[in-house]
Structure formats: structure tokens, C-alpha cells
Amino acid sequence: LLGGDIEVASELGHGSVFTAAVPLVSAQCPVIATARDAHACDASLEGMRILVAEDQVTNRWLIRRQLERLGGMVTDVEDGRAALAAFNVGRYDLVITDCHMPGIDGLELVRLIRCAEASDGADPLPILGLTADVTPEMRERCLTVGMNNIVAKPIDLIRLHAAIVLLTSHASAGAIPDEASRDAELFDPSMYEQLFADDVAEGHEWLGAYLASAAQHGVRIEQAAAGGNRSELRAAAHTLAGSSLSVGAMRLGTLARRVETVAPNASEEEVHELADEVILAMRSAREAIICFMATPALVA
Amino acid sequence: MSGGSAPDGLKVLIVDDESFMRRTIRLMLRAVGRFRAEEADDGDAGLALVPIFRPDLVLCDIHMPRVNGLQFVEQLRNHRQGELRHTPVVMLTGSAEEETIMGAARLTISGYLVKPVSPKLLGSHINAIFPGRQAEWQR
Numbered sequence: 526l527l528g529g530d531i532e533v534a535s536e537l538g539h540g541s542v543f544t545a546a547v548p549l550v551s552a553q554c555p556v557i558a559t560a561r562d563a564h565a566c567d568a569s570l571e572g573m574r575i576l577v578a579e580d581q582v583t584n585r586w587l588i589r590r591q592l593e594r595l596g597g598m599v600t601d602v603e604d605g606r607a608a609l610a611a612f613n614v615g616r617y618d619l620v621i622t623d624c625h626m627p628g629i630d631g632l633e634l635v636r637l638i639r640c641a642e643a644s645d646g647a648d649p650l651p652i653l654g655l656t657a658d659v660t661p662e663m664r665e666r667c668l669t670v671g672m673n674n675i676v677a678k679p680i681d682l683i684r685l686h687a688a689i690v691l692l693t694s695h696a697s698a699g700a701i702p703d704e705a706s707r708d709a710e711l712f713d714p715s716m717y718e719q720l721f722a723d724d725v726a727e728g729h730e731w732l733g734a735y736l737a738s739a740a741q742h743g744v745r746i747e748q749a750a751a752g753g754n755r756s757e758l759r760a761a762a763h764t765l766a767g768s769s770l771s772v773g774a775m776r777l778g779t780l781a782r783r784v785e786t787v788a789p790n791a792s793e794e795e796v797h798e799l800a801d802e803v804i805l806a807m808r809s810a811r812e813a814i815i816c817f818m819a820t821p822a823l824v825a
Numbered sequence: 826m827s828g829g830s831a832p833d834g835l836k837v838l839i840v841d842d843e844s845f846m847r848r849t850i851r852l853m854l855r856a857v858g859r860f861r862a863e864e865a866d867d868g869d870a871g872l873a874l875v876p877i878f879r880p881d882l883v884l885c886d887i888h889m890p891r892v893n894g895l896q897f898v899e900q901l902r903n904h905r906q907g908e909l910r911h912t913p914v915v916m917l918t919g920s921a922e923e924e925t926i927m928g929a930a931r932l933t934i935s936g937y938l939v940k941p942v943s944p945k946l947l948g949s950h951i952n953a954i955f956p957g958r959q960a961e962w963q964r
Binding site for chain 1: 842843844845846848849852853855856886888918919920940941942943944945
């Protein structure tokens, strides 16, 4: 659960040691990705044809590797000119482009792609921009030229994957929810900000403790739902709701609260569905919190 | 009011079965002022700590195993040491059901806060419970 492990070591007469390990990402990595992270996101990109434009060799290689691991079929190029050439001859389901590249940069590339689509009467491709400049002005510029969303650099695989899934699942509708409000629903950092004005290390430790605790209650919920133990289900959901709402994981907390409320009288089917929803929401909350820890200024 | 407060702030007993919540409440207290906090993981442990720690205030969860928050308050109000019976208690809970609130209202409590609670809200409740004693805990 949450890509982590819970271990128990017990020695008669000496007590027990419970260890909860949750993989967290480091803000220092240029691209953050682990095999565990790849498993953390279940939504497959199987068969998705993705054009990636990124001038930095290491980032390009890592993005390709991770997208392929998720089932994507990747064409990667080193600049906007090569991306435009690939776009003109190939068929793609998604374009991911760095914003800052020599020659034709990401913004110009997207503008040219949108012009070509308009003149051909083609459906607009979903396009994600990658940039370290996440100011509102830059975001506005990216969206104005025709990007559907931007993902902050340094790139976190989970965040990138989530953005792709969200974008492609909304592609037919042509609209995506505002990233800021969605992030706030998954993780609202206002409590964090009130508690840890300066001490980032302590704040991260607190968030890590929450993730470990939530993972344990997630296990309890899964087991109680599977075993039909309604009082245990209610107790675990109650505890998870309280800590989640307090830490700012609003969607998870609200769902857990719903499980707590309906647990005594819900049908088996309803209980299983809700428990599954809680686990999915927990995964999303974890991703949002990890992203926040990697790049707190983006969510704040 | 119960036993004397320490020079470094009011004494607060946090009673909650979830260690992460105890930690979070402790951090919230730190964010709003100067407090000395002790923790208990259920009502029973809380009742054992009260005569030793002699808190100025108890922040108490409701749903806990063994002795729950309402039972804690009931037993505290009948404590054999009379001076402890009037210790202010604020319920800090995730329970917003009418039945639970009515159960708490029948006891003598100083507040009922439903999680999530912001440090600011907690601070304003403490301020209301201890009028004129801001110097003891506010920075």
C-alpha cells in the first residue's frame, strides 16, 4: 500500500518494533523516478503514441524510459524543429514538450502545431508543457499558445503520469479542471504552512508520519472491508478521516468520513466500492503530498 | 481552575488514540502560543495523568478504545480529588453526529471542535476559556 512496506519484529519479553516505510522523493533529483513509483500509478499508457521534445539528453532519456515502462510508445526529439518534423509525418496521441529549447522552443512549437491543426481541420492533440518557470505569467503564456496543461520541472514521474492520465481522459471533453484547485482537493497545504513556517525538515517529517499512519489505516480498511468487520471498518475510517482532514488531504478525508458514516448499514457491494475509492484517493493524496515535498512552492 | 500553570505556558493534556493527531495538536499549540503538553492515548491513560500533570486544559478526542472521551469527562467530573473536577475540557473530535454532540452537551465541557481544526480556531477557544490570562500563554 502506498508503495511502502510495514514490518513487525517481535522478541518475547523485549517488545515489538513496527516499521512503516514509505518511499519519498528527493527535491534534489533532476528527474524523480523509481520502479516503485511506476507501480504506484495503475493507469496504463499502453499503446499511447507520445511525442517528446526535450533538449536535455538525460531528461529526455529518463522521460522516455519511464513512459515506455508505463506502456507508452515514445518518439523523442531534441528540439522544436525536430518535433515539428515528427508531428508532420507521424500520428500521435499526446505531445510533451519542454518549454525552453534552442531554436523553435516549446511555446513556438505548440503555436505551430495548433495552426497546422486549425488549417487541416484536425482535432487538437493534447499537449503538455514542461517548465521550471511556474509563475502565473508563464502558465498563462503556455495555455494561451495552446498547451492543455504544464508540469513543473524537476519532473516527478508520478506528477507527469497523473497529468497525462488527467489530460488524456479529459481530451475528448476539451477541458481540464484547474490544476490548483485539484491539487488543493488532494492536498491543501494551509495547515502545513501554519505549523511549519520555516522548518521544512520538520514539516516533511510530519507529512511522512501522516503517510505512514494513513498507510496503516488503509490496510485496516481493506482488511475490514474484505472480512466484513464493520466496526473495525468504521473505526479505521474514523481515524483516517480525522488525520487526513487535519493534514489537508481533503478528498481522502471526506471519503473516509463517508465510509465511517455508511459502514454500519451499507451493502457489501457498497462497502467494497467505497473501500476501493478510499485506497485510490489515498494513492492520489500520497502523490500530491510527495509532489508538494519535492516542489512546495508549486502547490502553495 | 485546576492546578497551577508552569511559567513556560499553560499545561495542556492531549487525549487522543491516534499518535499522529496527538503530534498535530501539539504542533498546533506550538503555533499559537506557549504551552506544556502531555499526551494520553485513551481516557483511562488521561485519567491517570490528570492528578500527576494537573493540566490547565484537556483537549480530548471522543471515539477512543477502552475509556472514550465522554466517559473520560464523566469520570473527571466525579474525580475523588475535588479540585481536579473543574478542569476545562474541550472535545476535539471528528464526530459531528447529533447523538454524540448531545452526549457531550450533557457533560460540562468548555468547547466542542470538529476536526479539522485550525491553530487559529484552537487559539481563540483557549483565549475564551482563559480570559485575562493571555500573558501566560500568548507570545
